[in-house]
Amino acid sequence: xxxxxxxxxxxxxxxxxxxxxxxxxxxxxxxxxxxxxxxxxxxxxxxxxxxxxxxxxxxxxxxxxxxxxxxxxxxxxxxxxxxxxxxxxxxxxxxxxxxxxxxxxxxxxxxxxxxxxxxxxxxxxxxxxxxxxxxxxxxxxxxxxxxxxxxxxxxxxxxxxxxxxxxxxxxxxxxxxxxxxxxxxxxxxxxxxxxxxxxxxxxxxxxxxxxxxxxxxxxxxxxxxxxxxxxxxxxxxxxxxxxxxxxxxxxxxxxxxxxxxxxxxxxxxxxxxxxxxxxxxxxxxxxxxxxxxxxxxxxxxxxxxxxxxxxxxxxxxxxxxxxxxxxxxxxxxxxxxxxxxxxxxxxxxxxxxxxxxxxxxxxxxxxxxxxxxxxxxxxxxxxxxxxxxxxxxxxxxxxxxxxxxxxxxxxxxxxxxxxxxxxxxxxxxxxxxxxxxxxxxxxxxxxxxx
Ligand code: PFF
Numbered sequence: 001x002x003x004x005x006x007x008x009x010x011x012x013x014x015x016x017x018x019x020x021x022x023x024x025x026x027x028x029x030x031x032x033x034x035x036x037x038x039x040x041x042x043x044x045x046x047x048x049x050x051x052x053x054x055x056x057x058x059x060x061x062x063x064x065x066x067x068x069x070x071x072x073x074x075x076x077x078x079x080x081x082x083x084x085x086x087x088x089x090x091x092x093x094x095x096x097x098x099x100x101x102x103x104x105x106x107x108x109x110x111x112x113x114x115x116x117x118x119x120x121x122x123x124x125x126x127x128x129x130x131x132x133x134x135x136x137x138x139x140x141x142x143x144x145x146x147x148x149x150x151x152x153x154x155x156x157x158x159x160x161x162x163x164x165x166x167x168x169x170x171x172x173x174x175x176x177x178x179x180x181x182x183x184x185x186x187x188x189x190x191x192x193x194x195x196x197x198x199x200x201x202x203x204x205x206x207x208x209x210x211x212x213x214x215x216x217x218x219x220x221x222x223x224x225x226x227x228x229x230x231x232x233x234x235x236x237x238x239x240x241x242x243x244x245x246x247x248x249x250x251x252x253x254x255x256x257x258x259x260x261x262x263x264x265x266x267x268x269x270x271x272x273x274x275x276x277x278x279x280x281x282x283x284x285x286x287x288x289x290x291x292x293x294x295x296x297x298x299x300x301x302x303x304x305x306x307x308x309x310x311x312x313x314x315x316x317x318x319x320x321x322x323x324x325x326x327x328x329x330x331x332x333x334x335x336x337x338x339x340x341x342x343x344x345x346x347x348x349x350x351x352x353x354x355x356x357x358x359x360x361x362x363x364x365x366x367x368x369x370x371x372x373x374x375x376x377x378x379x380x381x382x383x384x385x386x387x388x389x390x391x392x393x394x395x396x397x398x399x400x401x402x403x404x405x406x407x408x409x410x411x412x413x414x415x416x417x418x419x420x421x422x423x424x425x426x427x428x429x430x431x432x433x434x435x436x437x438x439x440x441x442x443x444x445x446x447x448x449x450x
Pocket of ligand 1: 023
């Protein structure tokens, strides 16, 4: 099973589109701009860049190397590289479970963006006030059926693309969607330059304010870089197994990281001028994207078109990330249990739908689906980002840096000695010492110990 001939991405551009497609997601569009604005603007951006370069990009390289070396799904990769050490296989399994859990609630939020895309195209909320849109959103979420149907549509679309395969499905779609996403985002950012609130928006996003920078800023930047580059759940490792054996991993990883950061910055350039033009204070989380922005679009001249473009790009960002999460599960089921991709897809889709529906139900008023005082959706979000992702990220790094062996790691990172030979020493040093130390600090902080 494990040595069955695997697909690999067809071209350099295809490889970048698919990998950047996974990285660029909901996290870039609403979370990064807000975090930057709140945490000292350019000061946060600078810290984010340093943390990305020294920590996140080495982990990204380690995940790609794990997948490409192991030539398998995340579980199979550990099994192929450490056949006798069963403990590591469990790390692979944790990755599969994490991907499954994250996708189940990610699909619900992605469903909200599909709903808003639909509502923008039909123009149904144009002219409404912020309160009216807030009430409309609450009724939608608490109504249950709407979110359930949109999450179902989103998951079925994701599954449908996976059914077409790695090249004809994931790669072909990403090659179309990612350039369109960039064009739409650039258009919105350019349009935003002509708005009255542009200066103030830029000041909020870019003015360096070092007084806001504390240890927790660095930790927040690290957590964000991890989530944004899709690290810690085997998505990058699974995709890594499809990277051509001759491809330069350093070139790929740095392009993906630059593209991911550029999209996050562009999202800020597009969003904040709008927010400040209408004199609204920017808020975090779903509210910014699903209440504040729609209510601003509702007042803007030509707002329906801007809104449709914005939610279409949000949908593209979400679905290309969802491909990578579902692929973790589908590749695992099909390769480890010898089932066809079709069967593996239906099985994953069935499971995901059940959990996604539970997430939707947990948001109904008086729902009993709560864990530790949080509704199921919020619980899964916190539990996966604060516990599962950092722990499996740390395990992957320890495996690659300490267990696999320096020679094998260096060989994979340099593509058999072909590229970046001078960078491999510093990379292994970072992976062995700096990254694990920072990850432990991150985990202790997330657990509230530090
Ligand atoms: N990187 C995605 C984002 O920024 O929204 C989220 C994500 C996708 C996380 C895929 C993990 C993953 F495997």
